[in-house]
Structures are given as structure tokens and as C-alpha cells.
Amino acid sequence: MKAVIIGGGIGGLSAAIALKRCGIETEVYEAVKEIKPVGAAISIWPNGVKCLNYLGLHENITALGGNMAYLAYNDGHSATTLTRFSLSPLVQAVGERPYPVARAELQNMLLEQYGKDAVQFGKRVTHIEEQQDGVCAWFEDGHKATGDLLIAADGTHSVIRNWVLGYQTERRYAGYVNWNGLVDIDETIAPADQWTTFVAEGKRVSLMPVAGNRFYFFFDVPLPKGLDEDRDTLRGDLKRYFSGWCPPVQKLIDTLDPQTTNRIEIHDIEPFMQLVRGRVALLGDAGHSTTPDIGQGGCAAMEDAVVLAIALQTNSLGIEDALQRYQEKRNERVKDLVLKARKRCDVTHGKDQQATHAWYDELKTETGERIMAGIEDTVMGGPLA
């Protein structure tokens, strides 16, 4: 059996490693010559970590991951702690730790595990066609690839999604802009072993530790789409949006490097229930694009990869049947994640000011139990719970 995999991001590479481990021949085609991830870092929650463990990457991920032992919310203006608690009960309940990691390092880890030389870079697929006993993909440079099945892991702007669904999906602007990057850990900004978030005015500023004594930081601000802002205006923009916020936030804005800070308008796609057509399967953001508000897009791509590999390995009624079983196992799960993230996004970013202020009040009485119960519910919905 040979699988053609389109896309060498988190989803495509996880799928390639998972299938290879099951003895399935794989070919990976990636559009760009060099992958430059859209964000600086990513939090991999225990459901994603378990998938990486399944792929034989446990030691690698623990080496790249930051020590996120505590979680705290602070008021953005006064820096007063609203809640702070240990994540240890969560780890005990779900059986694995969460790991925030630098994206470039995660990408490199997956590439190394699959085999960097085995990925065909600079190959952008233009269209695909299902043939009698397989699938054929054509590329911009005239190259043609054939396989018994095709995995479309070509991201949120997937060109293969339309072919699978038979219609064009629209990306939905979630109403806020996210800036993210990496800085050296500075304990006058936040503790080194904690996920710290400052909240006020429907905005947030967050810091998570990653390996190498660095913080992954991000800022969220509800804003209209398409503003004329870029790296040249970045520090001034953040100073303006966070004017009057507490000293740690000001220090973070002063410290960050605008040239390595990303600015992203956050989108998702209304969930759809079809991930498969014949011998073609959508995987990762191609099949379910979510806002990053519960940190699950990449984790879900890893889950897809594991479920798909197991379906292909354990079902003997043919590829179409195995892919249908993959779809059945995944579509409710990924829909749930997208909608959960959208709900969290709206509360965090002041879509309804009353609900956002009620949440700030709730944080003052939070012992950690409610937040960890929510995370546990999400994590335990994964395939390796």
C-alpha cells in the first residue's frame, strides 16, 4: 500500500511517521522549499503528547517542552493574581504532561523522525483525480504522483478540500488579532514554570515556558480585519492597545523583537462532517480549522494521524472502508474541538462584554478545579485517552 501525503506540516509529517510505522509506503510532497511555521510556538496538550509518544517521540518532546507546572490568570491593569494553581492534578488525571514547544523545533523533530531527505520540497499540488485503483496528484512543476490513497494535509487553505466536499468553504474571521513570538525568560515578567495570562478589556497577554530558557508569548486584541499594521508598526501598536496595562506587560512589549514577532488575524472554518471521499482523506487544518483558543489545532492533527494509521493497519476490507472508519471516529471529535474553541474565543475576546466580565469575576473564585475539568474533558476525548 502506498500513501501520497500532501503537506509537510504537523499533520502531514505526523501522518507520514504513523503510516511508516505501520509498514505503509509513503511519499510526502510539500509546497514550499523551506517550511517557516506561522507561529513561534505551540502548546501540545496531553492528548497531543500521547500521539507523539505513540510515534516514538516521547524523549524528544520532553527535551523540547517547557516546564509548565502552574497556571495563573492576572488582572491586566493591576497585575493582581485572579487565580493560580498547580497543573499536577490534571497531569495525574490524564496520565501525561502538557508541553509548550517552539514550532521550528517541533517541525524539525518531526522532519528528523520521518527523514528530512524523504520529503519532496517545492512541490505544490494543483489538483487530484481518483482513478480506478488509486489516486493521482498533479503539481505546479508538471510532476505527477500516484498512490493507493492520498492524504490531504495541505492546511487551512487546502486546495484538495473542495474536491472532497464538492463545494468551497469560507474561512470565518474570529474577530481578533494575535501577535506571538519568543523572548528569554524574565521572572520580573512572569514565573519561569507557569502559564501566565493577563486579562482585561477582552484582550489577553500570555506567556508559556519553552525549552532553552525562553517564553512563548502572545497578545490578543479584538480588532477589525485588514488593518494596515506590520512589523514596522508593531511595538507602537502594542503600546497603544495595552496602554495603562501593568509593568510586566510593558516590559514584555519593550523586550520583544518585532522582526521575529508574528501578527496573525485569527480564523476558523464552520465544521463539516465529511473528511473523506473515496481514497482521499483530509487531515489536520485541511479537515478542521479552529481558532487557537484551546490550543488544540495541532493536537487534533496528530490525533488524526494516529487514528488514520490505526484504521489502515487494522481493517482488512479495503482502503475506502478504512478511511470511512477514520471519518466516523474523527468527525464528531474535531467538530467538538472547533466549537469549544469558538466558544472560548468569544468569552475571552469580549464578544459579549457581560459574559467576559462574568468570566473575570469567576476567575477570582477559581481554585483550578473548573479550568482543569474543562481541559481534562478535552484531553480525554482524544483517541489515546
Ligand code: FAD
Ligand atoms: P499546516 O501547519 O498549515 O501545514 C500545511 C502544510 O501544507 C504547509 O507546510 C504548507 O506549505 C503545505 N501546503 C499547502 N498547500 C499545499 C499544496 N497545494 N501542495 C503541497 N503542500 C501544500 N495548535 C495546538 O495544538 N496548540 C496550540 O497552542 C496552537 N496555537 C496556535 C496559535 C496560533 C496563533 C495559530 C494560528 C494556530 C495555533 N495552533 C495550535 C493550530 C496549529 O498551528 C495548526 O492546527 C497546525 O499547524 C495544523 O497543521 P497542519 O499540518 O494541518 O497544517
